[in-house]
Amino acid sequence: MAGIYIHIPFCKQACHYCDFHFSTSLDLKTKLIDMLNKELITRREYLGRAGIVRTIYFGGGTPSLLTPLELGRIMDTITEQYQLDLQEITLEANPDDLNPMLLAAYKSIGINRLSLGIQSFHDEVLRFYNRAHDQSQSLRIIEMAKEAGFEKLSIDLIYGYPYPNHKLWKKDLEIALSKNPGHISSYALTLEPKTVLENWAKKGVFSPASEDFVAEQYEWLLDQTEAEGYLAYEISNFARPTELALHNSNYWKGVPYLGIGPSAHSFDGQHRGHNIPNNPKYIKEMQKRGTAHTPEILSAEESANDYILTSLRTIWGLDRDIFYDKTGRDIYQEKIKELDWLSQNQWITIKDKNIYLSRKGKLLADDIASRLFF
Amino acid sequence: MKMQKIRNFCIIAHIDHGKSTLADRLLQFTNTVTDREMQDQLLDNMDLERERGITIKSHAIQMKYPYQGEEYTLNLIDTPGHVDFSYEVSRSIAACEGALLIVDASQGIEAQTISNLYLAIGHDLEIIPVLNKIDLPGAEPEVVAEEVMDLIGCDREDIILASGKEGIGIEDILNAVVERVPSPKGDEEAPLQAMIFDSVYNPFRGVEVLFRIFNGKIQKGDRIKFVNTGKEYEADEIGVLGIQQKPQESMYAGNVGYLISGIKVAKEVKVGDTITHVKRPCSQTIKGFENVKPMVFAGIYPVDTTDFEELRASMEKLQLNDASLVWEPETSAALGFGFRCGFLGMLHMEIIQERLEREFDMTVITTVPSVQFRALMNNDKINLINAPSDMPEANLFKHIEEPFVKASIITAADYVGPVIQLCMEKRGQIKNQVYLTADRVELSFDMPLAEIVFDFFDKLKTISRGYASLDYELIGFRQSHMVRLDVMLNGEPVDALSAIVHRDKAYEWGKRLCEKLKELVPRQMFEIAIQAAIGTKVIARETVKALRKNVLAKCYGGDISRKRKLLEKQKKGKKRMRQVGNVEVPQEAFMAVLKLD
Numbered sequence: 001m002a003g004i005y006i007h008i009p010f011c012k013q014a015c016h017y018c019d020f021h022f023s024t025s026l027d028l029k030t031k032l033i034d035m036l037n038k039e040l041i042t043r044r045e046y047l048g049r050a051g052i053v054r055t056i057y058f059g060g061g062t063p064s065l066l067t068p069l070e071l072g073r074i075m076d077t078i079t080e081q082y083q084l085d086l087q088e089i090t091l092e093a094n095p096d097d098l099n100p101m102l103l104a105a106y107k108s109i110g111i112n113r114l115s116l117g118i119q120s121f122h123d124e125v126l127r128f129y130n131r132a133h134d135q136s137q138s139l140r141i142i143e144m145a146k147e148a149g150f151e152k153l154s155i156d157l158i159y160g161y162p163y164p165n166h167k168l169w170k171k172d173l174e175i176a177l178s179k180n181p182g183h184i185s186s187y188a189l190t191l192e193p194k195t196v197l198e199n200w201a202k203k204g205v206f207s208p209a210s211e212d213f214v215a216e217q218y219e220w221l222l223d224q225t226e227a228e229g230y231l232a233y234e235i236s237n238f239a240r241p242t243e244l245a246l247h248n249s250n251y252w253k254g255v256p257y258l259g260i261g262p263s264a265h266s267f268d269g270q271h272r273g274h275n276i277p278n279n280p281k282y283i284k285e286m287q288k289r290g291t292a293h294t295p296e297i298l299s300a301e302e303s304a305n306d307y308i309l310t311s312l313r314t315i316w317g318l319d320r321d322i323f324y325d326k327t328g329r330d331i332y333q334e335k336i337k338e339l340d341w342l343s344q345n346q347w348i349t350i351k352d353k354n355i356y357l358s359r360k361g362k363l364l365a366d367d368i369a370s371r372l373f374f
Numbered sequence: 375m376k377m378q379k380i381r382n383f384c385i386i387a388h389i390d391h392g393k394s395t396l397a398d399r400l401l402q403f404t405n406t407v408t409d410r411e412m413q414d415q416l417l418d419n420m421d422l423e424r425e426r427g428i429t430i431k432s433h434a435i436q437m438k439y440p441y442q443g444e445e446y447t448l449n450l451i452d453t454p455g456h457v458d459f460s461y462e463v464s465r466s467i468a469a470c471e472g473a474l475l476i477v478d479a480s481q482g483i484e485a486q487t488i489s490n491l492y493l494a495i496g497h498d499l500e501i502i503p504v505l506n507k508i509d510l511p512g513a514e515p516e517v518v519a520e521e522v523m524d525l526i527g528c529d530r531e532d533i534i535l536a537s538g539k540e541g542i543g544i545e546d547i548l549n550a551v552v553e554r555v556p557s558p559k560g561d562e563e564a565p566l567q568a569m570i571f572d573s574v575y576n577p578f579r580g581v582e583v584l585f586r587i588f589n590g591k592i593q594k595g596d597r598i599k600f601v602n603t604g605k606e607y608e609a610d611e612i613g614v615l616g617i618q619q620k621p622q623e624s625m626y627a628g629n630v631g632y633l634i635s636g637i638k639v640a641k642e643v644k645v646g647d648t649i650t651h652v653k654r655p656c657s658q659t660i661k662g663f664e665n666v667k668p669m670v671f672a673g674i675y676p677v678d679t680t681d682f683e684e685l686r687a688s689m690e691k692l693q694l695n696d697a698s699l700v701w702e703p704e705t706s707a708a709l710g711f712g713f714r715c716g717f718l719g720m721l722h723m724e725i726i727q728e729r730l731e732r733e734f735d736m737t738v739i740t741t742v743p744s745v746q747f748r749a750l751m752n753n754d755k756i757n758l759i760n761a762p763s764d765m766p767e768a769n770l771f772k773h774i775e776e777p778f779v780k781a782s783i784i785t786a787a788d789y790v791g792p793v794i795q796l797c798m799e800k801r802g803q804i805k806n807q808v809y810l811t812a813d814r815v816e817l818s819f820d821m822p823l824a825e826i827v828f829d830f831f832d833k834l835k836t837i838s839r840g841y842a843s844l845d846y847e848l849i850g851f852r853q854s855h856m857v858r859l860d861v862m863l864n865g866e867p868v869d870a871l872s873a874i875v876h877r878d879k880a881y882e883w884g885k886r887l888c889e890k891l892k893e894l895v896p897r898q899m900f901e902i903a904i905q906a907a908i909g910t911k912v913i914a915r916e917t918v919k920a921l922r923k924n925v926l927a928k929c930y931g932g933d934i935s936r937k938r939k940l941l942e943k944q945k946k947g948k949k950r951m952r953q954v955g956n957v958e959v960p961q962e963a964f965m966a967v968l969k970l971d
Contacts, residue, residue: 187928211897215922235925251934265935272935296935305938341956345900364899365925370941370948 002051003247004082006036006074007261008063009279012096016130016200017158019192021263021277022061028279032262033070035286037077039260042290044081046258046268053078055088055247058111064093068105075109088113088152088246095141096133103148113152113245114145115185121175122168125161130196142179152243154183159217161189162209169217177228182243186221187236188214215363222359233315235365252314254307254322262292270303272296300327301374309369317356331355331372338371377562377628379444381555382586383502384451384466386491387476388484388843392506395538396476396547397450403544404437404448407617433572434584434630436614441552448551449630451571451586453490458719460489460847461666462572465646467493468662469571469586469630472500472555474547475526479505479513479535482521482814484843485784491526501526502534502550509537521811558588558628566590566598567656568649573640574632575695581637584615585649586630589656593624597652598635601659602644606652607635640697666698668716669777669848670723670827671760673704673741673870674730675712677950677961681736682711688734689713692726699726704761708870708954709739709964714761717743720827742873742967745824748775748851762872765858768909775851777823780805783834785842787813792837800825801876821846822854822876829969859884859913861891862905866955870964877908884914887967892916894963899924902957 010029011022047053056078058071071091078084090113091106106114118138120126126134145153155176159169176184191198191208200206222232230238234252237245250257251267259266263277273295276282285292298306304327311318323331332339339355342348347361347368361368387393401407437448453466467473473494477483483491494501503522505515519533534550536543572584592598596609611634613621625631637643646663650656676685686703693699699722704714717723723743730736747759749771759765759774781802785793787809794804794817802821809815826846834842859880861871871891875883884906891904895918902918926937951958 190926190928212922218923236928265933274935302938302942305942306934309938309941310934347899363923363925364921366941366944367899367921367924370945373942373945 001250001255002047002053003055003057003250003255003257004040004053004078005057005059005247005257005259005264005266006063007259007264007275008058008060008066009262009282010065011060011062012065012094012132013130014196016128016196017189017192019195020061023279026065028283029065031283032279033066033073035283036074036261038286039291040074040077041081042286043258043260043293046266047082047256048268051083051256051258053082053084054086055090055250056086057090057092057247059090059092062094062097062117063091064097064102068102068109071106071111072109086110090115090152090154090245090247092117094131094133095137098141098144100144100148103144103150107148107150112150113154114150115154115156115183116141116145117156118142118176119156119158120161120168121172125168128161129158139175139179142181152183153181154185154245155179155181157184157186158189159186159221160209160214162207162213166217166220170220173221173224177224183237183239183245184225184230185237185248188218218363222362231315232362235313235362249314252310253316254310254326266293271298272306303327304329305369305373308372312355312357312369312372313365315356317354320353320355329374334374335372342368342371377560377626378557380447380449380558380628381472381551382449382451382470382558382628382630383472383474383551383555384453384470384494384499385474385476386453386487386494387474387506388478388481388487391476391478391481391484391487392538393476396474396504396506396536396544397452399538399541399544400450400548401435401437401617403541403548404439406435406437433574434615436616436620436630439548439552441549446552447629448548451630458669458717458722460493461664462645463490464493464662465569465571467497467499468646468660469569470494470497470499471558472502472551474551475501475503475522476506477503477518477522479508479515479518480510481841482518483525483784483810485782485816485845486843488525488784488816489782489845489847495526500555501528502547502554503528503532504534504536504543504547506536506538508535508542509540517811521814524810560587560589560627562589562591562627564589564627565654565656566592566596566649566651567658567660568592569660570600570643570645570647570649572645573643573695573697575640579634581640581643581695582619583633583635583637583643583649584630585633587625587627588660589627590651591624591626592633592649592651594622598633598649599652599655600643601648601650601655602663603642603647605642607637609633610635638694640693640695643697645697666718668698668700668746669719669823670717670743670745672715672717672723672743673706673709673712673739673761674701674715674727675706675709675739675741675870677737677739679710684734685713685730685736685738688730688736689715691734692729696726698722706741706870708868708952708959709741712739716760720831739870739961739964740968741870741964743827744874745777745822745827747777747824747856747874749773750775759874762858762860762874763869765874773853774856776854776856778820778849778852779823779826779846780849781819781821781826781844781846783817783819783842783844784810785815785817785838787815789838789842790815790817793817793834793842796830796833796837797821800830820849822852823848824874824876857908859887860907861887862903862907863895863954863957863959864900864903865905866957868954868959871967873967880908881913884908888914888916890966890969891963892918894966895957895959897921898958900956 009022089111091111092115094117121135123134225238231241232238233244256269262279262282265274275292282292343350346358349356385393434451439446439448451466453463508515534543534546567589568585568587570583570585574582598609599606611621613619614631648659676682698718701713701715749757749766750773751771797819802819806818855877856874857877859873859875861868888904888906901920904916905912906914951960
């Protein structure tokens with residue numbers, strides 16, 4: 001089992017909080033898509049023998065800036081080059097890019113899941129983030145997607161916008177849940193390096209919300225999604241029990257994935273690696289040596305920490321046996337003091353061979369994970 | 375060399391009154407140093423000294439000066455300029471017959487200068503007053519001259535006007551040294567009697583002993599003895615001090631020089647000790663010898679607990695050339711293994727800390743400095759208290775005594791009010807108030823040493839806009855109501871934060887310390903109670919609220935490696951923190967007590 005991630009590194013405009021790799025110039029688009037197709041061929045062996053591809057994920061950037069034809073070409077390459085048992089093909093899309101005709105075309109090339117970058121249902125917040133869409137477009141597009149037959153729909157929301165009270169966030173969540181999407185990804189607004197927001201914060205024209213304020217919004221998110229029957233299957237991901245994102249879940253479960261395109265990361269089951277995060281350089285590298293990939297060799301400790309960090313964030317928890325298989329270490333024995341203390345304080349629960357974060361543990365996941373690090 | 379042609383003199387000056395620059399000029403004028411060899415502030419050859427603008431260790435240098443057709447030998451003995459080193463100053467003074475009193479013509483005389491001046495007068499030194507920096511626009515030579523005349527009872531024409539920077543008055547000074555400073559007196563034929571006034575550690579040659587011969591002579595190869603330590607050596611090399619050492623076959627009464635005899639450890643060389651011959655010893659030792667006693671005590675711990683052995687090795691090396699540093703191993707529940715150290719004073723403590731960092735690349739945590747208290751026990755025994763942990767249980771002793779000093783402070787008259795107020799806050803009792811001039815006042819207080827070692831000097835400087843100067847001497851122990859104040863984090867005592875404080879100040883101290891710690895201890899996964907207590911009685915409390923959220927929401931795909939590295943880095947950072955129970959305490963928290971305002 002394996003997945004393919006394809007990074008589309010273009011955006012119409014830069015969101016003020018975003019530090020992902022993208023370019024707002026579309027000049028290199030055609031050449032870059034050529035290289036994506038090329039990389040799909042040159043790195044065919046990365047996933048190895050076990051790599052029957054079940055999921056494909058077009059992320060970005062803004063994949064909806066690609067025409068159905070361009071996406072279709074990539075899909076064709078994948079079909080030609082890989083062993084497939086496709087169950088989930090996701091496209092990240094912005095509300096302002098979509099219309100019924102496009103949606104139908106995407107569907108026809110095999111896309112069966114849409115992840116919509118809604119972020120907020122308040123225009124003032126969207127403007128502050130420098131998003132290209134508004135509330136009415138968001139509401140329309142959700143209906144449109146349903147009408148076009150996309151049964152698997154995910155909505156992205158951002159919480160933690162600084163505001164005197166929680167009214168905006170409660171309203172955002174209320175509208176989102178009233179649309180009954182199968183899946184919600186929700187992230188806290190954070191100051192990432194080299195973003196407009198960080199620059200504003202440095203200059204003092206913007207001050208982020210307090211830790212307590214953001215924590216309260218996250219707790220509200222946990223409460224509301226749970227009440228509506230969503231499963232908090234990962235720290236920031238919530239889904240109807242039948243609509244867990246397969247591709248994303250595999251990130252947490254340690255399933256191998258191949259990352260194609262500038263800045264895309266890959267994982268072969270043991271080691272990670274990444275592509276160069278720069279469009280012209282990516283193209284140049286691809287032309288010169290057929291790959292833009294740099295493997296990252298993890299030491300035994302780093303491997304262990306990698307698994308601790310990712311597994312703890314999920315509903316499946318950290319599995320003692322899997323940990324042992326991966327590292328040759330018994331975490332119950334080596335971290336007995338830390339585990340005891342963490343469970344006494346009810347930040348984790350230990351059930352048979354699994355360690356899970358408790359509800360209050362979820363808010364402190366980083367601290368807990370690093371206490372278990374090797 | 376005839377004794378009549380030797381002049382031994384030192385310089386008494388306040389920090390930054392230009393002693394070093396003036397000394398440089400004397401060396402240049404006498405061609406003792408060539409321009410090529412010339413460095414600014416030649417005598418201060420440790421980096422640390424240059425940066426602080428003070429001479430930490432005294433040195434000596436010999437000059438040749440032709441005067442009225444005769445060549446004179448001038449031995450300049452440098453003196454440290456800080457109260458921490460007053461014993462060393464007294465020994466340097468004892469090696470001389472004369473002293474240059476250098477006073478900044480724009481600032482006037484400072485407290486430290488006065489106390490050293492009295493020391494010199496007490497040793498019958500001929501005082502040559504010099505007003506320095508007369509070229510400065512703010513110089514008031516007439517006003518300051520009045521002050522000097524009042525102080526030492528000299529005439530106006532005895533005072534030399536000089537500027538080290540501009541080279542003014544240098545020849546006058548040299549002439550005055552020859553004319554006014556008496557030549558040494560002594561008997562070349564008597565048994566050897568020389569005094570050690572300093573030592574310098576040389577990693578290749580061992581300890582170089584600086585001495586002044588009072589009687590007799592010393593020859594290369596002589597069997598000699600240090601009277602107070604009882605140790606015997608061979609005089610492998612003797613000589614006089616120029617910019618380079620100049621070995622000699624023999625040296626006679628009245629002269630100043632160095633001795634090398636394979637001594638490896640500075641502790642064997644005690645300043646003030648008498649050198650004599652083994653075979654024909656002198657009948658009397660030189661008066662005034664004292665074993666230097668530490669005044670301030672503090673714990674020194676490695677920042678990284680695994681560096682303990684390395685710290686021990688560094689301390690041992692430091693002790694090779696700093697005999698006044700004493701220490702013994704100490705264990706703290708919060709800080710692990712470290713050392714209880716005794717220092718001459720706060721400056722000495724800072725110097726040791728800086729030298730550990732610069733010369734040995736050791737980063738250390740220094741705990742609350744304390745003086746030595748004494749407890750009169752129920753059985754009438756006296757217990758010494760060098761650390762809060764030495765404090766006996768309240769029901770086992772009759773009372774505690776603490777060291778008191780006589781502090782003299784010289785300040786501009788405008789600041790008398792604030793200075794008195796500060797001293798009262800520091801439990802001082804005013805003893806005397808003398809107007810040196812119309813607007814300069816000398817104030818005398820009896821004060822607990824414990825109050826002075828803390829942040830007193832900084833505060834004094836602040837309230838007097840930098841103009842007040844301070845000197846103090848120990849006057850004995852007095853009964854005081856001292857208590858041990860403990861700090862607890864979630865009920866766990868933090869031994870490294872305990873302090874012995876006066877009962878009347880304990881509440882204020884406890885409150886401020888808790889507030890400061892609240893700022894420095896980061897929010898953690900649980901609430902942290904910070905408490906200050908005397909015995910079982912809690913007198914102050916602050917709370918660090920529990921961390922609410924510490925999870926990066928966005929974390930998928932490629933972010934995993936970046937995030938793992940981030941958390942691994944954080945975890946490494948935490949290793950530098952100290953664990954008290956489950957509470958992680960950053961280094962700065964242990965230093966917080968040093969800066970409570």
